[in-house]
Amino acid sequence: MELIRRNYEFLGIKEKVTLFIAKCAECQKNKYNTHAPYSKMQALELPTEPWADISIDFITGLPVSRDPATNIGYNAILVVIDRFTKQAEYIPFRNDFTAVHLAHIINDRIIRHYSIPKSIISDRDKLFTSNFWTTLLAAIGTKRKLSTAFHPQTDGQTERTNRTMKAYLRIYVNYQQNN
Known part of the structure; x- marks a missing residue:
């Protein structure tokens, strides 16, 4: 110049x-x-048994919905998918929950009913990259696999399940969004 x-x-x-x-x-x-060379893309290993390899993600931006039994308001959904059977668990969640809340939910809703997963695939949400979550997964022997930033195709199965759930919610929820 x-x-x-x-x-x-x-x-x-x-x-x-x-x-x-x-x-x-x-x-x-x-x-x-000026940037480092890109590494080769690596395919995810195929799961060999139910609930040994799971993927987790959030559906956010939802209006508050109250649990009639507890009257607690939720504005997100934690989606947990078994990569072997393709079974999905949809768990009410809130945007203000911490990694500790997430750990309790995974323990109560996944580990208690199925088993400790060998690996968890997730995006780079702050809850999944927190020191607490990383330390907890290491302590229970679960391998953490983070998807590439801004590349949702890494975990296409979960992204597709999220799109399907959003479509169902749009169909189910009435115009006033009070149900």
């Missing part, structure tokens, strides 16, 4: 030079790469 400014000066010079370089094939071929 400095070399060009020595000989030329006009309004919008930086934008025009940047645009020219972006479109110039020779410039792109000779451009120095």
Whole structure:
């Protein structure tokens, strides 16, 4: 840029030079790469038994729904899917729950009924990347597998299940959203 400014000066010079370089094939071929090389994509291992490998995710942005038995309000759903049988558990959740709440829920609703999972696939939500959650999974011998950031296809099974559940909720909930 400095070399060009020595000989030329006009309004919008930086934008025009940047645009020219972006479109110039020779410039792109000779451009120095500034980021680390990408690693190879790795396929997830196939599960071998029920509830040994699970995936978890949240459906958020829901209106508050009250549990009639406890009168507790929930505004999210924790989705837990067994990768072997494709069975899904939908658990009421709140956006303000912590990793400790998540651990209690996983213990009460998954581990108690099925078994301790060998691996858990999740996105990079703050609850799944917290020190508490990481330490807990290491203590019980569960391998944590995080999906690639901004690449939901890593756990396509859970994403597809979430889309289906959202469609059912849109159909079921009335216009006033009070049911």
